[in-house]
Amino acid sequence: MSDQGDPLARIANALERLAGPTEGGIEWDADPGFVWDGVTAHRVERIDALEIDRLRGIESQRSAAHANITRLASGHAAHDMLLWGARGMGKSALVRAATVAVQKDYPGALTLVQLAPGSLASFPKLLDALIGHDQAVLLFIDDLGFGAGDAQEVLALRSLLDGGIVPRPPHIRLAVTANRRAITTRSADEGEALHPGDERDNALALADRFGLALGFHAADRETYLAILRGYTEPAGLSFDEDEALSWAIARGNRSGRTAYQYAVELAGRAGVSLSG
Numbered sequence: 001m002s003d004q005g006d007p008l009a010r011i012a013n014a015l016e017r018l019a020g021p022t023e024g025g026i027e028w029d030a031d032p033g034f035v036w037d038g039v040t041a042h043r044v045e046r047i048d049a050l051e052i053d054r055l056r057g058i059e060s061q062r063s064a065a066h067a068n069i070t071r072l073a074s075g076h077a078a079h080d081m082l083l084w085g086a087r088g089m090g091k092s093a094l095v096r097a098a099t100v101a102v103q104k105d106y107p108g109a110l111t112l113v114q115l116a117p118g119s120l121a122s123f124p125k126l127l128d129a130l131i132g133h134d135q136a137v138l139l140f141i142d143d144l145g146f147g148a149g150d151a152q153e154v155l156a157l158r159s160l161l162d163g164g165i166v167p168r169p170p171h172i173r174l175a176v177t178a179n180r181r182a183i184t185t186r187s188a189d190e191g192e193a194l195h196p197g198d199e200r201d202n203a204l205a206l207a208d209r210f211g212l213a214l215g216f217h218a219a220d221r222e223t224y225l226a227i228l229r230g231y232t233e234p235a236g237l238s239f240d241e242d243e244a245l246s247w248a249i250a251r252g253n254r255s256g257r258t259a260y261q262y263a264v265e266l267a268g269r270a271g272v273s274l275s276g
């Protein structure tokens with residue numbers, strides 16, 4: 001229906017949008033992001049992300065990721081990215097924030113597609129759906145880690161990174177986060193044990209296929225406080241450093257996630273919203 005003056009037409013159009021795209025008819029340029037579940041894509045009308053300048057304590061990683069995603073959106077050569085390291089240090093937050101920042105600078109040039117857990121084996125189907133898409137696409141795999149029963153997903157990801165006989169279009173690149181650079185594991189009961197050196201090489205084999213690897217390390221005292229200020233200053237909040245450090249000690253780590261949780265606590269006490 002195209003008559004937007006007809007209330008029934010407006011309702012029908014709204015229902016069609018809520019229902020999501022049918023398989024094979026996904027409008028990849030309709031929204032800034034999508035979640036791929038292995039069968040089809042679900043629209044994300046607004047990507048949950050902080051302003052990129054609020055991510056502090058990871059300035060070098062922030063600059064590298066933003067530059068690489070900018071290249072991708074500009075139609076220039078860009079790397080697949082592996083963001084690895086300490087938990088809670090902003091790996092996923094950086095992918096989202098950098099994507100949103102680039103989308104603001106290059107409207108309509110970039111789509112973020114996050115792969116849901118367990119959907120890696122459907123990579124070929126997803127690529128088939130994206131192959132004719134003109135926009136740059138960043139495929140996002142968050143918190144990647146393989147167990148003994150994930151051989152099929154390991155092979156699917158390796159095949160995607162290596163290209164195989166069918167080349168991956170240059171406008172489709174990956175951003176993967178993992179807590180360790182060695183993102184593959186091997187079961188001890190798979191048969192003959194590997195030599196320790198071979199086991200290490202096998203664990204790093206997948207990571208080495210990424211052109212850009214960014215390490216994230218546990219925060220020291222000053223980095224933790226700098227991260228916290230990135231959250232509190234835009235909201236007009238102040239804090240006591242000793243209390244902020246005690247908050248981190250009580251939770252067993254100094255990280256960006258812990259800093260954000262303390263900022264939420266401060267905002268709640270002040271009766272304000274910790275806006276993103």
